[in-house]
Amino acid sequence: MAMKMEALSSLLLVSLLTALLAQPRLTSAQLLPPSIPGGLFPPGTAPDVLKCWSSLTGVNGCVLGIFQSVFSLQFGKISADCCKAFVAVEDSCLPKMFPLTPFFPPMLKNICALQGNPAPPARI
Helix, strand or coil: CCCHHHHHHHHHHHHHHHHHCCCCCCCCCCCCCCCCCCCCCCCCCCCHHHHHHHHCCCCCCCHHHHHHHHHHCCCCCCCCHHHHHCCCCCCHHHHHHHHCCCHHHHHHHHHHHHHCCCCCCCCC
């Protein structure tokens, strides 16, 4: 049941972000309403998922850059600081963070390695 709730939360998150990112006139301040815990996450997002994302929310533009990369597969918005924070995320968090795109974390780790940031070998 918990897995279904996480999958539903992730699906809602993807839907919300797709709608938000499809509107080019939105600024990053408009994407981060204070009423939603964690900024970009819908109400009801599981606490363990928010905890997994917490190390990335402290890096300016990191979460937004990652979400944009998930949808576009273009990694130009990922800063070196964001790469460093992403590489440090525990492997057990990655399936919770990207349940619908399991191919994305290894790709981002490889991109970060190409940018000169050390990345551990990707596990699939």
